[in-house]
Amino acid sequence: MSLDALFQPRSVAVSGASSDPTKTGGRPVHMLLKHGFAGAIYPINPKSEKVQGLPSFASVDALPEVPDLLVVAVPGAAALGVLEQAAARGVGAAVVLSAGFAESGPEGAALQACVTDLAQRTGMRIVGPNCLGSVSVRNRAIGTFSIALEKEMPPAGGVSIVSQSGNVGSAALKQLTDSGAGVARFIATGNEADVQAADALDWLARDDETRVILCCLETCRDGPRLTRALAAARAAGKPVVVLKIGTSEVGQQAALSHTGGLAGSDRVFDAV
Numbered sequence: 001m002s003l004d005a006l007f008q009p010r011s012v013a014v015s016g017a018s019s020d021p022t023k024t025g026g027r028p029v030h031m032l033l034k035h036g037f038a039g040a041i042y043p044i045n046p047k048s049e050k051v052q053g054l055p056s057f058a059s060v061d062a063l064p065e066v067p068d069l070l071v072v073a074v075p076g077a078a079a080l081g082v083l084e085q086a087a088a089r090g091v092g093a094a095v096v097l098s099a100g101f102a103e104s105g106p107e108g109a110a111l112q113a114c115v116t117d118l119a120q121r122t123g124m125r126i127v128g129p130n131c132l133g134s135v136s137v138r139n140r141a142i143g144t145f146s147i148a149l150e151k152e153m154p155p156a157g158g159v160s161i162v163s164q165s166g167n168v169g170s171a172a173l174k175q176l177t178d179s180g181a182g183v184a185r186f187i188a189t190g191n192e193a194d195v196q197a198a199d200a201l202d203w204l205a206r207d208d209e210t211r212v213i214l215c216c217l218e219t220c221r222d223g224p225r226l227t228r229a230l231a232a233a234r235a236a237g238k239p240v241v242v243l244k245i246g247t248s249e250v251g252q253q254a255a256l257s258h259t260g261g262l263a264g265s266d267r268v269f270d271a272v
Contacts, residue, residue, distance in 0.1 A: 002125075002203070003093065003125055003195070003199065003200065003203040004092070005068040005069055005091075005092025005093035005125065006069060006092075006093040006095070006125060006127065006134055006143070006187075006195075007134065007136045007141065007185055007187075007203070007207070008068075008136065008139065008141065009039060009067070009068035009069035009092075009093070009141050010039045010040070010068050011039045011040040011041075011042065011065065011067040011068050011069070012028075012032060012037065012039065012040070012041055012042070012067060012068070012069045012070075012071065012141065012142075012143065013041075013042040013043075013044055013057075013060065013063060013067040013069070013070045013071070013091075014028050014029050014041075014042070014043050014044060014070075014071045014073065015044040015060065015070060015071065015072045015073060015074055015079075015082045016044070016045070016072065016073035016074035016098075017029050017043030017044055017045045017051045017052075017056065017073070018045070018051065018073075019048065019050075019051050019052055021052065024073045024097055024145050025045075025073035025074075026051075026052070027144075027145035028071045028073070028133075028142055028143060028144065028145060029041060029043055029051060029052050029054070030052060031142045031144075031149050032140070032142050033052060033053075033054075035140045035142065035149065035153045036140050037139070037140040037141060037142065038139070038140065039068075039141075040065070040067070041054055042054075042057060042063050042064075042067055043055075043056045043057070044056065044057050044058070044059060044060065044062075044063070044082075045057075046058040046059065059082075059085060060082060060085040060086050060089060060091070061085055061089065063089075066089050066090050066091060067091055068091070068092050068093065069091075069092065069093050069094070069095070069141070069143055070082070070083075070086045070091050070093070070094040070095070071094070071095045071097065071133065071143045072094055072095065072096045072097060072098060072128075072129075073097050073098060073145075074098060075098050075099075075100055076098065076100045076101075076108075076111060077111065079096055079098045079129065080111060080114055080115060080118075083096070083115065083118055083124075083126065084118060086124065087118055087121075087122040087124045091124055092124065092125065093124065093125040093126070093127070094124060094125070094126050094127070095126075095127045095128060095131065095133040095134060095143040095144075096115070096126060096127065096128035096129035096130075096131065096190075096193075097128065097129075097130075097131060097132070097133055097144075097145060098128075098129055098130070099129065099130040100129075100130075101115070101129045101130055101191055101193070102130075102191050102193075103130055103191060112129065112191060112193050115129060115193040115194065116193045116194060119193065119194035120194075125194060125195055125199075126193055126194040126195060127143075127187065127189060127190070127194070127195045128189070128190040128191060128192075128193065129190060129191050129193060130190040130191045131166060131188050131189055131190025131191065132144050132145070132146050132166030132167075132169060132170055132188035132190070133145070133146070133187070133188060134185070134186060134187045134188075135149065135173070135183075135185065135186040135187075136184070136185050136186075137153055137154055137155075137156045137157075137182075137183050137184060137185070137186075138156045138184070138209060140153065144186070144188070146166070146170045146173065146188075147170070148170045148171075148173040148174040148177065149173075152177065153177075154173065154176055154177040154181075154182070154183035155177075155180060155181070155182050155183070156182055156183070156184070156209075157181060157182010157183055157184060158182055158184055158209065158210060158211030158212060159176060159181055159182060159183050159184060159210075159211070159212050159213075159214060160183070160184045160185040160186070160204045160207070160209075160210040160212070160213050160214070161173060161176075161183070161185070161186045161187070161213075161214045161215075161216075162187055162189070162197050162200045162201055162204065162213060162214070162215045162216070163187070163188045163189070163197075163214075163215065163216035164188070164189050164190070164192070164197055164216060164217055164218045164219065165188065165216050165218060165245065166188040166190065168216045168243070168245070169186065169187075169188040169216060170188070172214055172216070173186050184204075184207065184209040184210045184211075185204060185207065185209070185210060187200045192221060196221055196222060196225065196226075197215065197217060197226070198221075198222060198225040198226040198228070198229040199225070199229070201213060201215065201226070201229035201230065201232075201233060201240065202225075202228065202229035202232050204233070204238075205229065205232035205233040205235075205236045205238055206232065206236065210238065211238060212238060212239050212240075212241070213233060213238060213239070213240045213241070214241050214243075215240055215241065215242045215243070216242075216243045216245065217242060217243070217244050217245070218245055218246045219246070
């Protein structure tokens with residue numbers, strides 16, 4: 001299933017959109033406007049008629065068209081309800097920025113299992129939950145609240161970033177921007193209820209804008225899927241530089257509390 005709607009959206013909706021650009025739900029709208037996304041932007045907030053100067057809508061069902069990408073910044077069970085509406089309308093991809101899922105305990109894990117089931121039943125690709133989202137530089141498609149984009153967009157280029165850690169991925173994005181290196185795509189996958197780092201690697205291996213892939217992995221959830229993605233990158237002549245974190249006992253516990261994933265051992269990654 002393609003990630004085209006994630007990386008190449010013609011329209012973006014933001015559920016939980018806020019008029020305050022410093023809030024999680026306000027930042028994606030603010031940055032889409034600030035950096036010049038050319039497509040339609042649809043804030044969703046039932047309590048406001050306008051958000052940051054744009055008409056606001058009460059729900060996904062109330063939108064005037066089906067957006068390619070939905071950014072979700074509402075918590076827990078409410079996020080699942082929004083995703084169900086989006087899938088029923090045929091939204092292609094969603095980014096769930098919200099936390100409170102598998103990383104938070106059994107109740108959150110059960111909620112995340114519902115997100116996985118929804119993606120598998122409907123085909124809507126879901127990034128996250130508990131993630132920093134995505135960016136495509138050339139088309140200014142922003143589905144993140146990362147402060148790395150606060151002042152400026154990176155120059156367009158051929159480096160793409162895939163990171164399970166939002167902080168590491170965002171730091172890499174900022175460093176590339178500061179150094180003047182050209183960036184194509186960015187994705188931080190978080191808990192990976194549906195879209196895994198391997199899926200992003202596979203898509204980027206076929207992406208004309210990407211020439212080099214930087215990757216930060218806490219865990220390998222599906223060895224064969226990751227192996228196929230790396231093989232695709234190799235066949236395309238695209239180097240993949242991987243930072244594997246969480247090899248120590250402390251690091252493994254941090255990964256478990258961060259994204260709900262148990263960091264794999266060096267032996268597992270050597271096999272991949």
